[in-house]
Amino acid sequence: MIDFRSDTVTKPTPAMLQAMMSAEVGDDVFGEDPTVNKLETMAAQLFGMEAAVFCPSGTMSNQVAIRCHTQIGDEVICASNAHVYIYEGGGIAANSASQVKAIDGNFGRISAQQVANAVNPDDLHKARTSLVCLENTANRGGGSCYDFDEIKKIRSVCDENNLRLHLDGARLFNALIAKNETPSQYGEIFDSISICLNKGLGCPVGSILMGTKAYIKKARRARKVFGGGMRQAGFMAAAGIYALEHNINRLAEDHENARQIADALSKKSFVKDIMPVETNIVIMQAQPGFPAAKIAEKLYQKGIHVIAISAEQVRFVAHLDISPLMVAQAIKAIAEI
Numbered sequence: 001m002i003d004f005r006s007d008t009v010t011k012p013t014p015a016m017l018q019a020m021m022s023a024e025v026g027d028d029v030f031g032e033d034p035t036v037n038k039l040e041t042m043a044a045q046l047f048g049m050e051a052a053v054f055c056p057s058g059t060m061s062n063q064v065a066i067r068c069h070t071q072i073g074d075e076v077i078c079a080s081n082a083h084v085y086i087y088e089g090g091g092i093a094a095n096s097a098s099q100v101k102a103i104d105g106n107f108g109r110i111s112a113q114q115v116a117n118a119v120n121p122d123d124l125h126k127a128r129t130s131l132v133c134l135e136n137t138a139n140r141g142g143g144s145c146y147d148f149d150e151i152k153k154i155r156s157v158c159d160e161n162n163l164r165l166h167l168d169g170a171r172l173f174n175a176l177i178a179k180n181e182t183p184s185q186y187g188e189i190f191d192s193i194s195i196c197l198n199k200g201l202g203c204p205v206g207s208i209l210m211g212t213k214a215y216i217k218k219a220r221r222a223r224k225v226f227g228g229g230m231r232q233a234g235f236m237a238a239a240g241i242y243a244l245e246h247n248i249n250r251l252a253e254d255h256e257n258a259r260q261i262a263d264a265l266s267k268k269s270f271v272k273d274i275m276p277v278e279t280n281i282v283i284m285q286a287q288p289g290f291p292a293a294k295i296a297e298k299l300y301q302k303g304i305h306v307i308a309i310s311a312e313q314v315r316f317v318a319h320l321d322i323s324p325l326m327v328a329q330a331i332k333a334i335a336e337i
């Protein structure tokens with residue numbers, strides 16, 4: 001089976017495993033795991049941010065981030081298909097007692113004008129708008145990337161309205177590679193950034209939340225409350241260090257693989273549309289009469305594992321464990337169905 005379901009399915013390479021097994025560890029809840037400390041410092045420096053905290057999952061990083069930016073009854077602005085809103089188990093309500101103002105974006109991207117329009121007036125009938133969450137790349141937008149100028153404009157709207165700005169950067173490195181941008185550009189603009197190590201970077205586990213020193217101190221407490229204080233987490237952090245050192249630039253290969261899959265799909269009559277492929281995700285829309293589940297099943301019979309993410313949409317994700325040969329096999333399977 002060739003697994004195109006998600007970039008979360010990767011398994012550590014022998015070199016990554018070696019780095020994990022030889023990690024120096026300690027009790028990170030006491031702040032004594034040298035490898036976790038090294039990873040956190042490394043990430044903060046990379047982004048030019050003051051501090052970082054290592055979390056077990058991207059969901060926890062995002063939820064801790066939102067918890068530390070909001071108060072009970074606040075409102076969070078994000079895209080209507082944002083991960084923080086639709087894929088984190090109702091976490092904004094459950095963990096932060098806050099509500100969402102969801103905006104229909106352009107392939108998962110919201111504009112500065114839309115954010116400005118969504119801010120509530122200072123009126124006791126209204127929830128207090130306190131936070132904007134962006135997602136780059138946008139998962140349900142087909143791995144789309146923000147235009148950095150638009151992010152700057154959103155920052156201005158936040159400043160004018162006293163709002164914090166969080167980035168769900170689960171796949172931020174894909175965006176950086178695709179758009180030739182730098183981590184520090186992002187570190188300068190956002191109040192907090194979460195990145196995933198367990199997606200394209202190929203780690204088994206892990207995410208990092210970054211922000212100011214005071215904010216990350218607060219985040220460490222929230223992580224503990226959420227049950228995310230880990231002890232000898234250095235074994236996992238070592239994978240993260242390895243990934244930041246070795247697995248960023250190769251994301252370009254995943255992007256090329258995704259483009260080739262999209263190319264093969266574009267020749268098929270059952271495909272109505274394909275979202276613009278900017279990074280490692282391909283989301284196709286099927287013609288009426290061709291259920292996504294059926295397409296996924298046909299591919300499965302040919303050894304290609306994909307996900308029907310809705311009744312009409314099929315998703316392919318390229319990642320570290322997908323080789324050019326596997327892409328060729330997928331292209332052949334697509335041609336045959």
Ligand SMILES: *Cc1c(COP(=O)(O)O)cnc(C)c1O
Pocket residue numbers: 056057058059060062083084135137138139168170171196198199207
């Ligand atoms: C995967 C993902 C996350 C976090 O996922 P975890 O599985 O909890 O690590 C957050 N945001 C986006 C956009 C994602 O794709």
